[in-house]
Amino acid sequence: MNLDGVIEGLAKQNEPVMQEGDYIKDDLLICGKCNTPKECLVEILGTVRKFGCLCKCQSERYKNEQAKLRQREAFERINRLRTQGIQDRSFRDWTFENDDGSNPQLTDKARRYCEKWDEMYQDNIGLLLWGNVGTGKTYFAACIANYLIDRGIPVLMTNFIRLTNALMKLDEDKNTYIQSLNNYKLLIIDDLGAERQNEYMLEQVYNIIDSRYKSKQPLIITTNLSLSEIKNPVDIKYSRIYSRILEMCVAIKCEGADRRKKTFIAKIEKAKKLFD
Numbered sequence: 001m002n003l004d005g006v007i008e009g010l011a012k013q014n015e016p017v018m019q020e021g022d023y024i025k026d027d028l029l030i031c032g033k034c035n036t037p038k039e040c041l042v043e044i045l046g047t048v049r050k051f052g053c054l055c056k057c058q059s060e061r062y063k064n065e066q067a068k069l070r071q072r073e074a075f076e077r078i079n080r081l082r083t084q085g086i087q088d089r090s091f092r093d094w095t096f097e098n099d100d101g102s103n104p105q106l107t108d109k110a111r112r113y114c115e116k117w118d119e120m121y122q123d124n125i126g127l128l129l130w131g132n133v134g135t136g137k138t139y140f141a142a143c144i145a146n147y148l149i150d151r152g153i154p155v156l157m158t159n160f161i162r163l164t165n166a167l168m169k170l171d172e173d174k175n176t177y178i179q180s181l182n183n184y185k186l187l188i189i190d191d192l193g194a195e196r197q198n199e200y201m202l203e204q205v206y207n208i209i210d211s212r213y214k215s216k217q218p219l220i221i222t223t224n225l226s227l228s229e230i231k232n233p234v235d236i237k238y239s240r241i242y243s244r245i246l247e248m249c250v251a252i253k254c255e256g257a258d259r260r261k262k263t264f265i266a267k268i269e270k271a272k273k274l275f276d
């Protein structure tokens, strides 16, 4: 191999383009804008050769382009995480920024969970958000999901109806699917108790919860069930599911005005004015 020729070729490829205003100083091409060299001397195999290099302004432009590219890549990654992780589109806008402040205590708790996420994850601490319909349980679970996704953390927010439907479509290898849920650092399952409660479904629900438990990663559950219903289920079939959940999650009672009712009333009031 003619190494000398290879190096010569490289130097040729690297030859700088002379632009208006550029000039020669000490036999090197100098940028007319920033007055720094566009060429440098390099000694290779005992011969000093001239190679093209970036002058100051070119190098700054290059750095800026790279930073923009990285920014765009990060933005696209987060978009992907959000589309994959938050299956219900409307939840993607449920953020702390869009919170109407109607449940400050819950806002505070959800925020603290996010701010302490590293510890929460380390110690495998989840949440059980329980309480009446419309108190913002799902809203705040979605806030947590969006907050963490914004920081590049993979979160899956789904519900048991969706999960068990997906499992039913699989002939075999249900385990692989259940295991794949553990690729998410946080799993949020909305509306526990709303799923059809036959034996098969309950078995799958247990498998999902149990697999999460074994993965030692946090789980957030929202439910309209009361804490006493979860602690003392009437039907023994639920006990092993609920007791696992209670082991993994800190129970937080969600109280307050019905958000959905409030939005509905506001809509009606607006409509009334329209017809006055």
Ligand SMILES: [Zn+2]
Pocket: 031, 032, 033, 034, 035, 036, 055, 056, 057, 058
């Ligand atoms: Zn320059």
